[in-house]
Structures are given as structure tokens and as C-alpha cells.
Amino acid sequence: MKFDFTTVPERKGKDAIAVDIPVLNGFDINETVKPGFDLIPMWVADMNFVVPACITDTVSERLEHPSFGYYLIRDEYYDSIQRWHEERHGISDITKETIGYENGLLGGLVSSLKVLLPEGGKVLLHSPTYIGFTHVLKDNGYKIVSSELVKDQDGTWRMDLSDMEKKIKDGKIKVAVFCSPHNPTGRVWSREELEQAAELFERYSVTVISDEIWSDLILFGNRHIPFASVSKYAHNNTVELYAPSKTFNLAGLIGSYHVIYNPKLRNKIETYEKATSYNSMNVLSMYALIGAYSEEGAEWVDDLIHVLEENVDLALNALKKVPGIAVERPQGTYMLFLDCKEFCEKNELTLDELLKKGMEVGVLWQDGRPFGGTYTIRMNLASPTHRIHEALKRLGKHVWGLPESIWEPLTSMWEAFNPWNMFLKKAEDSDKD
Ligand SMILES: Cc1ncc(COP(=O)(O)O)c(C=O)c1O
Structure with missing residues (x-):
């Protein structure tokens, strides 16, 4: 090693x-x-x-230049993200425009929700659920509608599509938060499962916020499939959220990002985020990402x-x-x-x-x-x-x-x-x- x-x-x-x-x-x-x-x-x-060392070296090198005034995001930042997704997940349609900084993955989740749903709106979520979702949804006045994951006869956690459909239909739900891979069960959803979920969301015009923060930590020969890649509908109606923080232990540096292909959806979310003035990257976190998303x-x-x-x-x-x-x-x-x-x-x-x-x-x-x-x-x-x-x-x-x-x-x-x-x-x- x-x-x-x-x-x-x-x-x-x-x-x-x-x-x-x-x-x-x-x-x-x-x-x-x-x-x-x-x-x-x-x-x-x-x-x-x-x-x-590829992370610490890149950040240290930037520290050698002791000036931390307002800065521009370098092309290298966008290039690194594009290359990473192409090489690790076989996705080649991410362009500079589709990428946007998020001040923490949960920050991106909340911004997306603020744009997609009025306060008090219902959000479909799987349970068991990552506690961060529960907190930010409740703290921002959204109602959680849980659909339980169920274990099949082999003990594998599965989505219950008919329960999801019933909840979407009965609750007139228009937004789902999807966790892929799933925390805390560790499920890596198969293409077939993702396609079935995407079909269901399409049937009821549900927009999906897909948290893919764990997508680099895939074990035992499984494969991560980005949600937006499974159908045309998913491509146009998904906010994908990523970060190098889980993969490289960089949570303390803050530095997540979204990939949104649909320009209308992207524009709405980015306009909202710009207006808050809260969503700006730290220059050192930019360098940390560039160092992390490298060959080493x-x-x-x-x-x-x-x-x-x-x-x-x-x-x-x-x-x-x-x-x-x-x-x-x-x-x-x-x-x-x-x-x-x-x-x-x-x-x-x-x-x-x-x-x-x-x-x-x-x-x-x-x-x-x-x-x-x-x-x-x-x-x-x-x-x-x-x-x-x-x-x-x-x-x-x-x-x-x-x-x-x-x-x-x-x-x-x-x-x-x-x-x-x-x-x-x-x-x-x-x-x-
Ligand atoms: C599924 C999931 N999403 C988001 C986060 C938190 O991301 P951030 O610290 O960037 O808000 C975590 C942290 O454990 C997580 O497991």
C-alpha cells in the first residue's frame, strides 16, 4: 500500500x-x-x-503566497471536478456551467428546497434517514414524509416503490431528497432501482435533490450511478450534490458543489444563492479540492x-x-x-x-x-x-x-x-x- x-x-x-x-x-x-x-x-x-500529501502540498503552496484578498474561481477547479466524475463515474456531460459551489452539502440542500418548495411543503425521504436531513428539513419548516426502506429476504435494504408512490400521490409531493449511496444503511443503488425510482418521480413530476456525497466510497466491486444519468427526466429534474469532504476527510474546510443540467432549474437556485450572499467558497478549500481530485x-x-x-x-x-x-x-x-x-x-x-x-x-x-x-x-x-x-x-x-x-x-x-x-x-x- x-x-x-x-x-x-x-x-x-x-x-x-x-x-x-x-x-x-x-x-x-x-x-x-x-x-x-x-x-x-x-x-x-x-x-x-x-x-x-496531494492535498496538503496544494494548500501549502497557496499559503506561500500570503495574500488572501477577493479571488476568482480558477478553471482548474471546474476541470478537476469534470475529470473526477469522468474518470471515477464515467460521466462526461458535466460542463463548467453545470457546476456551482455549495457551502456544505446541507447548505445546498436547503437552498434547493427554498427555491423548489414554499415553507411548510412536504418532502419525501427514505427512512432510516441521515440525521442531517431531519434537522435541516425541520429547522426550515418543511414536513418530512418518510417512506421506509425494507429488507428483502437476503437482508438487502430496498426502496418500497408502491409505498413511495402512495405517499407521493396522497401527499401531492413534488420534491424528494434522495441519498445515494444511502447513509446509514450503506446501500449503493443499482441502475435498475434508480431507473424505477426515476420513472416514479417522472409520473408525478417530482424534482429530486440527490445527495451523492458518499459516491466515491463504494465497496466490494459495486458501482455508483449518478441519479441524473438514469433517464432524460432525471437529467432535467435533478439537483445533484457532491463534495470531496467524505472522500478525503475535508469537512472542516467546507466545499461542496452542485451539478444541475437543466439551465432553468440551475438559474433559479443560483440566483437564490447569490441573493443570500452566504454562498462563497474559501480560497483554501478551492485548492484542497484541486489537490484531492488529482491522480494521486x-x-x-x-x-x-x-x-x-x-x-x-x-x-x-x-x-x-x-x-x-x-x-x-x-x-x-x-x-x-x-x-x-x-x-x-x-x-x-x-x-x-x-x-x-x-x-x-x-x-x-x-x-x-x-x-x-x-x-x-x-x-x-x-x-x-x-x-x-x-x-x-x-x-x-x-x-x-x-x-x-x-x-x-x-x-x-x-x-x-x-x-x-x-x-x-x-x-x-x-x-x-
Ligand atoms: C448523506 C450526507 N449528506 C450530507 C452530509 C453533510 O455534508 P456537509 O457537511 O457538507 O453539509 C453528510 C455527513 O455525514 C451525509 O452523510
């Missing part, structure tokens, strides 16, 4: 919400975590990896995906051994969405008690109830593999009450995966040659 995915960045005291937040899941972190356990952040959707950035993401796949497999192998925990293998993102209902009932635990037990041994996992379900936990796996292994071992011993011996196969699996051991083995093998 060319890049460093094993160093654990010391984030404490460095303004990271992941470890510096005082209260999580309703528990004071300082009071809850027992002595002897360091913190393993496994909640908010950011990563515990250092960013690649692409190589880094390819390696990152392998690490995330290892972490998912490691976690699922462990979780399979815990009676009463149900979890699906995500096809994208770095999140696991655990259903702990049976476990809690068997062990006479409330979800709060279970969350607290994990936190006591330093595992900062996240209450999943605000996303959906009554006994759910969201677990972020974007950390060096040895940290995920450590978290699973602590949970096994102190929370799930499993005997140490049950972790043996897992430990040997980790030994095989451990990048340091792999490096030593490679060196040993090349000595033999």
Missing part, C-alpha cells in the same frame, strides 16, 4: 468533534470512559486517517477503499459471533448500522445502557435512533484497521460478554492483515528471491 493508513492521528485538542465533544449519546465522555481506555472515535462521519488523490481513494473493505469484513466477522446483533454488509460508505434489539432484550439492557457500556471502554459509537429504529447503533469504521480490531476486542470482552477464546480466529486474521506484518513478510519474501 502506497499511502499511510496505519498512523493514528492525535486528534485530541485539535478541534476534532470526533474526540473533543464533551457529551455523546447523552453521556459525559470524561465521566463515562473508564481509566486505562483511550478514545476510539466511531461515530460522526469523518475519518481517522491523515489526508494525502484517486490512488489514495483506491487504497482507502481496500482498507475500508478490510475493516468491514473484520467487523462483520466479529459481529456474526454476537447473538442478537443484526447487521448488513454495506456496499458503500464506512458505516455499519446495527440492530441490537434482540441482544438488548436477551440481556435485559436498554439501548442507552448498551451505548454506555461501549463508551465506558472508550468506544465512541453512536446512538442510531435518530437515524431510525428503536435499538440501533451506527458505527464508523474509518480508522486504521488495528484500531477497529481494538474496538471490537474491547466490545467483545466488556460489552458483549464473549469469552476471550472467541476472538482467537479474529486475532489471527488481524495478524494476517496487519500492514506491518505484511511489510515484514514482503521484505522476507524478497530476501528469499
